[in-house]
Amino acid sequence: MRLAVVGNPENRRVALFAAAAARAGLPAPQVHPWRDVLLSGRVPGPGTVVRIDSPGENAEVDTLLRALGTGRPAAVAEPGEILGGAAAFAGLRAALGRVAAGGGELLNQPADVLTMTAKPHCHAVLAAAGIPVPAALGPVHGYESLRAAMDRAGWGRVFVKPAYGSSASGVLALAVSGRRAAAVTSVELSGGRIFNNLRVRRYDDEASITAIVDRLAPDGLHVERWYPKAALGNRVLDLRVVVIAGEPRHVVVRTSRSPMTNLHLGNARGDVAAVRAAAGDRAWAAAMGTCVRVAECFPRALHVGVDLMFRAGWRDHAVAEVNAFGDLLPGVLADGLDTYGAQVAALVTGRTVVPCGI
Amino acid sequence: MTIHDYLTTFAGLPVVASAEKEAPADPAAVAWRIEVEDFEADPAEFEAAFGQLLERTGPAGPTALIIGQWGSAYDTAFPTDLLVRNAARLGRLRALFIGEMSSEECEISWIQQGDITGVLEAFPALERLWVRGAEGLALTPLRHQGLRELVLQSGGLPATVIRAIGACDLPNLTRLELWLGVDQYGGDARADDLAPILAGRSLPALTHLGLRNAEIADEVAAAVAAAPVVARLAELDLSLGVLGDAGAESLLAGQPLTHLKSLDLSHHFMSPELAQRLVDELPGVAVDVSDRQREEEWGRYTAVSE
Numbered sequence: 211m212r213l214a215v216v217g218n219p220e221n222r223r224v225a226l227f228a229a230a231a232a233r234a235g236l237p238a239p240q241v242h243p244w245r246d247v248l249l250s251g252r253v254p255g256p257g258t259v260v261r262i263d264s265p266g267e268n269a270e271v272d273t274l275l276r277a278l279g280t281g282r283p284a285a286v287a288e289p290g291e292i293l294g295g296a297a298a299f300a301g302l303r304a305a306l307g308r309v310a311a312g313g314g315e316l317l318n319q320p321a322d323v324l325t326m327t328a329k330p331h332c333h334a335v336l337a338a339a340g341i342p343v344p345a346a347l348g349p350v351h352g353y354e355s356l357r358a359a360m361d362r363a364g365w366g367r368v369f370v371k372p373a374y375g376s377s378a379s380g381v382l383a384l385a386v387s388g389r390r391a392a393a394v395t396s397v398e399l400s401g402g403r404i405f406n407n408l409r410v411r412r413y414d415d416e417a418s419i420t421a422i423v424d425r426l427a428p429d430g431l432h433v434e435r436w437y438p439k440a441a442l443g444n445r446v447l448d449l450r451v452v453v454i455a456g457e458p459r460h461v462v463v464r465t466s467r468s469p470m471t472n473l474h475l476g477n478a479r480g481d482v483a484a485v486r487a488a489a490g491d492r493a494w495a496a497a498m499g500t501c502v503r504v505a506e507c508f509p510r511a512l513h514v515g516v517d518l519m520f521r522a523g524w525r526d527h528a529v530a531e532v533n534a535f536g537d538l539l540p541g542v543l544a545d546g547l548d549t550y551g552a553q554v555a556a557l558v559t560g561r562t563v564v565p566c567g568i
Numbered sequence: 569m570t571i572h573d574y575l576t577t578f579a580g581l582p583v584v585a586s587a588e589k590e591a592p593a594d595p596a597a598v599a600w601r602i603e604v605e606d607f608e609a610d611p612a613e614f615e616a617a618f619g620q621l622l623e624r625t626g627p628a629g630p631t632a633l634i635i636g637q638w639g640s641a642y643d644t645a646f647p648t649d650l651l652v653r654n655a656a657r658l659g660r661l662r663a664l665f666i667g668e669m670s671s672e673e674c675e676i677s678w679i680q681q682g683d684i685t686g687v688l689e690a691f692p693a694l695e696r697l698w699v700r701g702a703e704g705l706a707l708t709p710l711r712h713q714g715l716r717e718l719v720l721q722s723g724g725l726p727a728t729v730i731r732a733i734g735a736c737d738l739p740n741l742t743r744l745e746l747w748l749g750v751d752q753y754g755g756d757a758r759a760d761d762l763a764p765i766l767a768g769r770s771l772p773a774l775t776h777l778g779l780r781n782a783e784i785a786d787e788v789a790a791a792v793a794a795a796p797v798v799a800r801l802a803e804l805d806l807s808l809g810v811l812g813d814a815g816a817e818s819l820l821a822g823q824p825l826t827h828l829k830s831l832d833l834s835h836h837f838m839s840p841e842l843a844q845r846l847v848d849e850l851p852g853v854a855v856d857v858s859d860r861q862r863e864e865e866w867g868r869y870t871a872v873s874e
Contacts, residue, residue, distance in 0.1 A: 364608050366642060387642040387678060436607070438672035441572035446672055467570065469672060521605075522670055523574065523585055 211557070213239035214254035216247055216309055217263030218271060223538050227261060230550035234558055248274040248305060253312035259557065260314035261512075262323065264535035265302065266376065275301030290405040292372070292380045292397065295429035299327060299374040317553070318534065319510035326508060326534040329373050329432035339507050341500060342528040344369075344434040353423040356433060360386065365435055369469075370423060373430030376533070379406050380426050383436060383469035384419070393419045394469050397426075410468040410475055437528050439469070440520040442488055447471060447480050448530060449518040451498070452537045452549050453505035455556035458498045458516075459544035460537075489524050497527045504532055512553055513537045570671035571700075571721075571872060574601070579632040579663035579696050586621045595625045596660060603636030607673065611647065614638045618650060628660035632696075635666050641674045645682035645704050655690040662693065667700035674701075676872055677723030677753035681705040688712050702726060703754060709735035719745040723781075723873040724753030727761040734764025741771050745778035745805065748788070750873045755783060759791040768797030778805035778832075781870045785836075789815030793822020805832040807856070808871035816842040820849060830854040835871045837861050 213231055217224040219241050228239055244265045246252055254260045265271045269286060276284035276293075279300030287293040306320035325331050336343045347363060350356040360368060366387055372380040382395040392414045398407040399418055404425045413419050423431070439446040445465035452460040463480030464471040471477055486494045497518055505514040515536015520527045537549040547555060555561075576583055578599035584592050586602040602617045622629055638646055646666050651658065664687070667679050679701020685708040688694065695716045699705065702722035709732050718741060720729070725748050733744070744765070749755030768774060774797060779788050789811060792798060804825070806815075816838045825831060833846070834856045843857040861868065 366640065367607055385642070385675060385678070390678070392675060436672070438607075438670065441574075441670060441672075444571065444573045446572045446670070467572070522672055523587075523601075523603075525585070525587060526605075 211236060212258045213237070213261070214242060214258040214314060215239045215261045215263055216242045216244060216254065217261075218245075218265065218268045219243050221264070221267060222540075223263050223535075226538075226540065226548070227263070227550045227553075230548065230554045233551060234554045236554065236558075244268065244271045244305070245274065247308060248278060248301075251308060253309045254314040256313035258314040260309065260312075260316050261553075262306065262309060262316065262318050262320075264538075265305075266535070272298060275305065277301070278304050288403075288405070290398075290407065292375075292404045292406060292426070295372045295374040295380070297429075299324075302327065316510075317512040317557075322508040322511040323534040326511070326514070326532045327374060327376070329371055329375075329531065330430070332532050333432065333434070335507055336504065336529055336532070339503065341503055341507070342526070344437040344528055344530075346435070347433040350427070350431050350433055352427045353420040356423060356431070357386065359433070363435075367436035369434050369436055370426075371432045371434070372426055373432050376535075378470045378472040378475060380404070381470060382419070382422065385436070389416075390414070391416045391419050393422070395422065396470060396475055397422050399425075408475055410470050436469075437519050437530070438522040439471075440488070440522050440524050442480065442484060445478070445480070447485060448520070449485070449497070449516075450533075450536060450539065451501040451516045451518055452539060453501050453514045453516060454537075454549060454552045455512060455561045456502060456505060457552075458501040458505075460539050460542050460549045460552065462539055462542055485520075489520055493520070493524055493527070500527060500529065504529055508532070512556065513549065571676065572670045572672065574636075574668060574670065575599075575634065575665070578634055578665060578698075581632050581663075583634060586617060586624065591624065596628070596631045598630075599632035599634055599663065600625065600630040601634040601636060601668070604639050605637075607637060607640070609637075609639040611639055611644075614647070615650060618654075622654070622657050627657070629654075629658040631660050632663035633658075633661060633665070634668050635664075636668050637673050641667065641669060641680060641701070642678040643680060645680040648682055648684060648687050652686050652690040658691070661691055663696035663698075664691070664694060665696075665698035665700070668698075669700065675723070676701055676721065677703065677749070679703060683707065685710060688715070702729065702749070705729050707732040707736075709737075711737035711739075713739055715741050717741070717743040719743070719778075721745075721747045721781075721872070722749045722753075722755070723747075723870075724749035724751065724755030725757060726754050727757035730757045730761045731764070734762070734770070737770050738773075740773050742773050743776040743778075744771065744774060745776070745780065747778075747780050747808070747872065748782035748784060750783040750870055753873055758784065759787045762788065762791060766791055766795035766797050768795070768800065771797065775801055776803040776805070777801055778807075780805055780808045781872050782806070782809035782811075783868075783870055785809030785811040785870075786815035786818070790818040790822075793818045795823075798823060798825070799827070802827075802829045803832075804828055804830070807832040807834045807836075809835065810837055810861075810868035810870055812837040812868070813839050813842050816846055820845060825850055826853060828853045830856070832856045835859045835861060837863060837868050
């Protein structure tokens with residue numbers, strides 16, 4: 211088997227997958243840097259089995275994706291700057307098309323990657339499949355239209371998410387009541403531009419909240435009703451469940467004192483066994499069943515990263531997001547294999563659900 | 569920081585959500601929790617949940633009751649009238665917690681409460697009353713012989729409420745816990761407002777005093793250091809606030825505290841030196857100086873405010 215990876219070679223994701231391949235006695239995957247794919251168009255060819263990994267965390271690749279998406283030169287984002295989500299998504303769509311056209315056997319089909327990455331679309335797909343998701347508003351175009359839509363729905367508490375964002379980038383947990391508004395977010399306003407700050411903060415002045423939402427809105431917003439998350443040890447939590455070839459065996463608990471549980475925001479991994487005990491076996495099994503059903507919505511993706519929330523009180527659960535590149539769970543093992551090892555094992559034993567070519 | 573956990577026991581009883589289908593063997597031996605799932609549920613939905621609870625708990629009702637979200641708690645006060653009207657169906661009620669919501673459900677400083685006097689009047693046998701959230705909270709001074717424990721958790725407790733408590737006659741109250749909060753969220757009390765409580769005349773049974781989550785923690789410590797009520801206490805709790813070295817020095821210089829069983833100062837801004845001195849000078853007292861905070865760009869924060 212000839213393996214190839216499209217990814218950012220400096221990123222540990224690529225190294226972890228290569229290590230898993232080596233442990234399974236497979237030849238080292240050929241690495242196709244996103245930068246090269248975007249600049250030279252060289253992609254893995256027929257006869258290769260291709261893992262497509264995240265283009266994230268690389269400023270040059272981000273700039274190239276945005277340029278590809280708009281067909282115009284793109285400005286380089288400053289570190290942490292939230293910029294051009296829609297353009298980057300359009301660029302990803304085009305770039306995935308190039309990769310697919312190369313004729314390799316893709317472990318994650320572009321259509322599935324794109325659906326997972328576009329939050330409104332993903333939400334619609336999950337809802338249509340009967341998977342529990344928080345209710346969502348229709349399109350909103352700025353703070354004023356957001357407030358109007360919330361009023362129409364009768365909602366005072368929502369999560370506002372960039373339509374194409376990832377890892378809490380640009381997400382606001384917003385509560386409003388009459389003339390009061392409060393938003394918890396990792397977004398920082400600076401000189402009319404917006405940045406992700408690893409420190410989650412609270413804004414309770416409407417002017418700042420308006421400025422942030424209006425700055426995010428042109429790239430598309432997806433607004434869901436706030437789903438009150440369960441807590442343990444006075445930290446709210448959710449799960450990242452990586453479903454590989456249909457099996458939800460790699461789980462991390464993400465806990466936080468803020469409504470944002472993403473681990474890079476200074477949050478902590480929690481104790482899976484404790485959460486399982488708190489939820490009870492039945493609720494846990496139901497949650498895992500939901501994750502499997504989510505993966506079934508993306509049958510041509512070898513792995514699917516599901517963010518699953520239990521409701522405060524543990525009686526219910528809902529899916530917050532689905533991540534196309536959500537399998538970076540270092541050190542989380544199932545039967546001795548990390549997420550990469552499990553994917554390689556699925557490949558070797560032919561348990562992938564990947565049809566050849568589309 | 570904010571509150572995320574729900575209580576798992578209340579009044580010594582395990583908490584059971586009324587929405588759970590499985591019934592406990594003895595409905596009087598648990599603390600029942602009722603709430604509506606929808607943040608903005610119609611009042612009728614909460615009344616329906618309350619009605620179902622009464623059905624499940626029999627003619628005397630629950631022994632202990634925790635009320636979570638009642639619907640739009642951020643702009644609608646808890647309908648105390650519902651309890652008062654049904655007092656005859658709640659003859660067994662001894663413990664009541666109004667407003668146990670996590671900050672995922674409603675920021676503590678936004679939870680709307682109303683006048684709780686009627687509840688105390690309608691339930692003379694009530695032994696424990698906990699309330700979370702203090703916006704709109706009101707109390708008219710009264711005498712209540714049953715009450716053992718009064719806990720008011722807030723991001724900002726109005727001075728009017730604190731003065732009203734000081735003017736109450738609560739002969740059997742052993743535990744009083746007030747979360748003073750911050751001025752920005754309505755916590756406008758100063759040490760003077762605490763004076764009647766600290767004098768202790770109307771609280772002859774008090775053994776546990778908590779003046780927590782206070783932006784005026786140093787001022788509170790100075791007042792406590794000379795307060796007559798302290799001699800009677802077994803437990804003094806000044807935690808969750810912004811206690812700093814000034815407050816620590818007041819405690820060190822004030823009346824003896826060696827009779828206490830515990831002194832909780834956790835979540836504080838004291839220097840390690842002064843925190844250690846307090847521990848050293850109070851042998852035999854369980855002094856908690858954990859969770860030291862560092863001053864931030866905008867100053868010192870209490871543990872629970874928003």
